Amino acid sequence: xxKSSSSLAxxxxxxxxxxxxxxxxxxxxxxxxxxxxxxxxxxxxxRSFLAFDVSxxxxxxxxxxxxxxxxAILVGASxxxxxxxxxxxxxxxxxxxxxxxxxxxAVFSVVMAIxxxxxxxxxxxxxYAFLGAGVTTFSVYLLASWGRGxxxxxxxxxxxxxxxxxxxxxxxxxxIVSQRTLExxxxxxAGSLAxxxxxxxxxxLPYICIGMILALAIxxxxxxxxxxxxxxxxxxxxxxxxxxxxxxxxxLLDGSAVAVAGAIGFIGLIIPHIVRFIVGVDYRWIIPYSAxxxxxxxxxxxxxxxxxxxxxxxxxxxxxxxxxxxxxxxxAKTRVKK
Numbered sequence: 001x002x003k004s005s006s007s008l009a010x011x012x013x014x015x016x017x018x019x020x021x022x023x024x025x026x027x028x029x030x031x032x033x034x035x036x037x038x039x040x041x042x043x044x045x046x047r048s049f050l051a052f053d054v055s056x057x058x059x060x061x062x063x064x065x066x067x068x069x070x071x072a073i074l075v076g077a078s079x080x081x082x083x084x085x086x087x088x089x090x091x092x093x094x095x096x097x098x099x100x101x102x103x104x105x106a107v108f109s110v111v112m113a114i115x116x117x118x119x120x121x122x123x124x125x126x127x128y129a130f131l132g133a134g135v136t137t138f139s140v141y142l143l144a145s146w147g148r149g150x151x152x153x154x155x156x157x158x159x160x161x162x163x164x165x166x167x168x169x170x171x172x173x174x175x176i177v178s179q180r181t182l183e184x185x186x187x188x189x190a191g192s193l194a195x196x197x198x199x200x201x202x203x204x205l206p207y208i209c210i211g212m213i214l215a216l217a218i219x220x221x222x223x224x225x226x227x228x229x230x231x232x233x234x235x236x237x238x239x240x241x242x243x244x245x246x247x248x249x250x251x252l253l254d255g256s257a258v259a260v261a262g263a264i265g266f267i268g269l270i271i272p273h274i275v276r277f278i279v280g281v282d283y284r285w286i287i288p289y290s291a292x293x294x295x296x297x298x299x300x301x302x303x304x305x306x307x308x309x310x311x312x313x314x315x316x317x318x319x320x321x322x323x324x325x326x327x328x329x330x331x332a333k334t335r336v337k338k
Contacts, residue, residue: 014285016120017278021292025073028299032069035303037311040065050095069209070226072302072316073295075193075261078208078253080294081215083268083285084275086244088226092153093331097133097254099159103175103265106135106258107189108153108167115181123203125259133255139246140162191264191317193302204256211252212291218245219283226281264317266324267294273331 034040040057048058079097080215086095086102097103113119119128140159147155175182175189187194221242225232233240271294271299272286279285308314328335 014279015068018288018292021289025292025296025299028296028303029069029073032072032299033065033302036065036306037231037313054176063198064196067198067201068193069299071196071201071260072193072299074201074204074208075257075264076267076294076296076298077291078211078257078294079264079268079298080271080290081212081287082250082253084272084283084290085215085222085249086268087272088222088283088286089243089246090151090153090156091226091228092156093273094153094157094269094328095160096266097250097257098263098265099164099269099328100140101136101162101164102140102154102250102254103258103263104164104167104171105132105139106130106255107263108132108171109135110259111171111174111181111185111189114184115178115199120184122200122260126204126256129255129259130251133251133258136163136167138252146227147183183258185262187315188262190315191262191320193261194313194315196260200260204260207252207256210251211249211256214245215249215253215287216250216284218242219287222246223281223283262300262315262317264320266320267297269331270327271297272322273327 030042030045033045034042038057038060040061045061046059048061052058052062062224078223082102083096086097086100087093106129109128110119110125113124113128119125124245140156140163141151143159143163144151171189221232221237224235224237225226225239226243227237232242254268272291275286275289275293279289298316298320301323302316305316305319308319
């Protein structure tokens with residue numbers, strides 16, 4: 001009786017937190033559709049779904065604002081969950097798709113595909129993003145393992161920074177040589193949700209859904225693994241299989257996000273830390289909370305990106321970097337251990 005009461009006492013606040021987060025997400029979603037170069041009243045938003053006509057406001061809502069807001073939710077959730085999984089399996093507080101170079105590798109692979117093969121559709125970007133993210137993940141882990149002490153959090157961070165810098169330099173070199181490639185992806189490269197179409201969402205949705213479902217399925221195992229590999233093996237866990245499943249999740253989620261929105265940094269670093277402060281170390285809660293909070297943060301950042309220099313807009317990747325860079329410095333100073 002006492003044990004069940006204790007479990008219920010922990011379950012209720014966490015569930016209420018998800019409900020509250022969902023309400024905040026809905027509010028941000030409505031504001032995301034309403035605000036921009038053209039401010040649209042709430043009644044027009046509801047009317048566009050209940051009684052759609054071909055008016056300018058309804059077309060903006062259905063063809064521009066709605067797909068963009070949905071994509072912001074999907075991308076924010078994907079990057080955050082990918083970051084949470086990376087921090088869990090590496091036990092590295094600085095792990096994240098951007099910090100460990102995974103996003104840079106995916107971006108470089110997409111840029112190479114555009115430069116060499118003239119690829120121009122997100123449905124093809126996805127496969128090159130998966131390839132780049134996979135090669136980078138393997139390279140960072142291999143490079144970190146060669147360091148003194150093996151793949152420690154510090155070695156992973158240093159290896160990730162080195163690989164990220166390498167791919168960023170190679171990407172810049174290609175863009176300097178090829179003006180055509182630069183013009184085609186200039187805004188995407190900085191991290192952008194502009195120009196989102198319904199077809200793009202449909203193309204990436206299956207990969208994101210598979211990644212999310214798999215992340216939830218291994219959340220209990222990731223919790224045990226995050227306590228230490230020796231503890232996990234002592235409890236009979238197949239750590240290699242868990243790590244492989246987590247890497248597949250990261251590739252699906254971050255590869256999809258990069259393919260449609262470019263390199264949006266720091267969300268995968270920030271959100272898991274905020275979530276752990278709220279729900280603790282149980283990844284059965286960290287995964288859904290990260291998805292929810294990541295979606296909220298990217299939606300809010302996208303709203304700010306549209307409003308800060310109206311009628312123009314700032315790439316959303318710049319807005320997330322303004323928040324994320326100081327947070328990274330704080331973590332580097334207080335949390336990294338050899």
